[in-house]
Amino acid sequence: MLDTPRPASLTLLSILLAALLLGGCATTDAPDGGCPSETNDVAIAEAATNAPPGLEASPQETASTNAPIHLEESPPQLAAPPRPAKPRPWTMEFKHGYQTAVIDGVRVFLLEPAELDPKTRKGRPSPLDYKNTVCPLVNATPKPLVEGRPVRVFIDPGHGGADAGALSQDRKLVESKVVLDIAKRLAAYLTQTGFDVRLSRQDNTVSPLLEERTLMAARWKADVFVSIHINATGDGDASAYGLETFILPPAGSSSTYGGATSAAVQTGNGNDVRNMQLGFAIQRRALKTSKLADRGLRRARFAVLREASMPAALVECGFISSPRDRKVLNTAEGRERLARGIFQGICDYAFGTLAPGRPAHEPGRKGAAPAAQTPRPAATQVPPGSALPDKVVVPDRAPAWVPPPLPENPQEDPRLRKIREDAAKAAGF
Known part of the structure; x- marks a missing residue:
């Protein structure tokens, strides 16, 4: 049978229809090589609409979705990465x-x-x-504490020198030595991550007075004050165990342990909101890393919390009188886990990542650190498994690691003059 000649207009129309069909299939990805259905188009639009805040598609990006794709220039198509999960709500x-x-x-x-x-x-x-408890957490600002410079953290290992602090029953575990070791490990983590760090003491030969510790932090203009201690029962009762963190109660409120209610406004009450955020962040992270029991976030009017002019928290890293807590405190690995948890809590507070479900900050990762960073030497940490020494090797940060000297003219500050007099009497001068 002979072919009947087709009109030229019909042939041209067929070519145009074929080109349109091919162009339509090339505009978007489709399963099994077929053309996307209306359902798929709606799903794409809904995905863009339901994107997390800050990730919504711009008008330009939305318009480019239907642009023709030149196959000879396009890289291999990979599966789109999953959208970041929305922050988990507070429970x-x-x-x-x-x-x-x-x-x-x-x-x-x-x-x-x-x-x-x-x-x-x-x-x-x-x-x-x-x-004072709920709003500081749920309304925490998701942004760094400071911008344009490193965050300054003042670490206060409790006791020291002649003040040994709490002792285990066999007197082999000494609070002043253990907390100094934890403080050094914490300082190494913070320094490695871009923080500026100072300690109230660097060895176990001196014990700064309580007033002197907060004054040193204030004169250095610290952003964060963290005091590290170990708990103990007065009668040697081994039934008490676990980790607890203390912050200052608001004026007019009693401490967790009761006692008289004080209406006096202390220096530390100027940071009631931030104290809550810092203390909660440290307790939450340190519990996970140390595996110690949760004795809770508490409030007390300890001297270093009352007098701190910056956000402050005091961490009791377990009970030295508890056999189960001593298993953590008596090993380098256990003290390392405590230091890491306190470090992660400070990062949550300083970097604005207090919201639930956020991953823990790892040492050395400066992703949320302030933009302006100065070069820092590598931090040397106490090797795991080492014995508990009197002095712990710390990063070479001189003179930043040296507490600032007291003023040469003590008459300018009566409080500092009193500190000098008390220190001289204690030394026998």
Whole structure:
């Protein structure tokens, strides 16, 4: 059968239709090589609409989705990376009449017993705790503490020198030595990550007075103050164990351990909100790394917390009177885990990553560090498995590691003059 000649217009129309069909299939990826359906197009639009805040597609990016793809210039198509998960919401458990709550898995001692919600018949925070315990956490600003310079962290290993602190029953484990070791490891982590760090003491020969420790931090203009201690029971009771972190209670509130309510506004009360953020961050991270029991975030009017002019927290790294806690404190690995947890908590606070579900910060990763960074020497850490020494090798940071000297003219500051007089009497002069 002979072919019937086709009109030229019909042939041209067929070519145009074929080109349109081929062009339509090349605009977007489709499963099994087929053309995308309307359902797929809707799914793409919804994905762009539901993107996390800050990741929404711009008008230019949305328009380019349907642009023709030149196959000879396009790289191999890879699967799109998964979208980052949205921050996990805060979980808080309050029980009517109880003065403890569980916030993001951390035990927190409240300022007042939880109230009863008349609608839900469940516990809820009192107005005082809503203001001073809940709001500082859920409203924490997700941005670095400072910008344009490194964050300054002042570490205060408790006791020292003639003040040995708490002792184990066999007197082989000494608080002043253990906390100094933890402080040195913490300092190495922080220095490696871009922080500026100073210690209240660098060896076990001196014990700065309590007032002197906070004054040194204030004169250095520290951004963060962290005091490290080890707990103990007065009667040698081994039943008490676990990790706890202390912050200053607001003016007019009592301490966790009770006592008289003080209406006096202390220096540290100027940072009530940030104290809560710092203390919670340290307790949460140190619990995970150390595997110690959770004795909670507590409040107390310790001298270093009262007098600190910057956000401050005091960490009790377990009980030296507890056999189970001594297994952590008596090993270099255990002290390393404690230092790492405190470090990660400081990073959460300083870098604005306090929200639940955020990954722990690793030493040396400066992703969230301030933009302006100065070159730093490599930090040398205490090797795991080493014995607990009197002096611990620290990064060569002189003169930054040396506490600032007291003024030559003590008459300018009565408090410093009193410190000098007390120190001279203690030394026998």
